[in-house]
Amino acid sequence: MKLLYKLRYLLLAALVVSCTYEFPEPQIEQPTSGSADFTRIISVGNSLTAGFMDGALYNRGQQSSFAVILAEQARAVGGGDFNVPSINSENGFFQMGPQGPLGRLILTVNPNTGAAAPAPIGAGDIPGDYAGNKAELNNFGVPGITLLTALIPQTGGPAVPENPAYNRLYERFASNPGTSTVIGDAAAALANGGTFFTFWLGSNDVLGYAIGGASNPAILTSDTDFQQRLNAALGTMLQANADAKGAVANIPSLSVLPYFTLVPWNALPLSQEQATQANAGYAAYNAGLAQVRAAGLITAQEEEYRRIQFQAGQNAFVMDDENLTNLTALGLPSIRQSKSADRATLPLSSALGQVVGGNQALIRGISFPVEDQFVLTPEEQEEISNKITAFNGFINAAVQANNDRLVLVDVNNLLDRVLAGQVSSGGVGLTASIVPPNGGFSLDGVHPNARAHAFVANLFIDRINEKWGSNIPRANPNEFMGNDLPR
Known part of the structure; x- marks a missing residue:
């Protein structure tokens, strides 16, 4: 028997076709830098910092990450260039297909049933080496890394069975593949003229376990290891430049992700x-x-x-x-x-x-x-929720221990409010779904899309402004694309 599973709410063709991305402009005040210096911002993190969307790292997503948006807004208060290790690919790499690499996910309509669902756009690209000047990079976001793999040199080493930590998306721009580390490269950039940094790591220490149905306990980071690795990574950034200030984001609840809500229990x-x-x-x-x-x-x-x-x-x-x-x-x-609680x-x-x-x-x-x-299962969901609560407690404690130089950005609370329907811009809401134009998650069901990244960037801006008396202008999320309409 062959099951044809339909995402019913994507069948609202009339609604989807009528969607536009034309929204009102926000009003901003005179920008000031306050007591912080945004001349050279350095960002370190995982896929969220890199701009990974729709199951791939590709040009549009990479240029729409919260880090890029934040840096662009900071230009108004003296911020400089923000260089990313360009992937140089319109479609990126989602997976290998029978004819070669397949690119990012898009919404496609089945001509026989009218159902819309994510599918690869077509041909993609294997990530190539970064051709720019590595010494001038600002964004050190690497999809897939945990706190451990941000700290060890094997992350950018050769792709061999004995090196499971291999990450091609770091190797391609690592200062010295196989020897350098993500944290080490970011800290070196901060020491070399950096003035401010963002830090968003830790999600993958629990996400990998969760998206695998909590079936592999070996990949779930222990509380002790998480705290030690967090302090090591954040400490390295703080020690790289004693004058630099930073914004540290926490881990969102996984219950908000469409990855865990798109397939109903009675499917x-x-x-x-x-x-x-x-x-x-x-x-x-x-x-x-x-x-x-x-x-x-x-x-x-x-x-x-x-x-x-x-x-x-x-x-x-x-x-x-x-x-x-x-x-x-x-x-x-x-x-x-299965039950409704699964x-x-x-x-x-x-x-x-x-x-x-x-x-x-x-x-x-x-x-x-x-x-x-x-x-x-409900038991596994509770385990994951408790783990995120513990990890966020460690993040909060680390920020409070360096309260003079760091500020906490509570992305967990932001996405909880998105789930509750409490987040909007210009009267246009952001939803915890993949449905365009208001859906805030890209088509992989895990990573925010460009419009949601703008809301995240604004949260960073709000907390930075409150902490250091700055007045970085907020971005207009409605200027950024949500998910593409079905093809």
């Missing part, structure tokens, strides 16, 4: 014939649950929670759940159907309902349970 459509056939396959399993409940091995509540029953129409999918009472010794697997990851949209391993009897979500990497 499995079945006919009555399919439902009847599937129910027959689980009759023995359901009977076994009743027996172990009668024996007192599980509660009546757990029996009901684990019971599998399909019907005609939209259905919850069968999934693994390691948090269930382990009954494997009795021949009962730890499976159940969060499926975006890759499940193309995997659900598909044949597994070429065996027509194994249908993912029906006769073959959806694997751990595709779903966050």
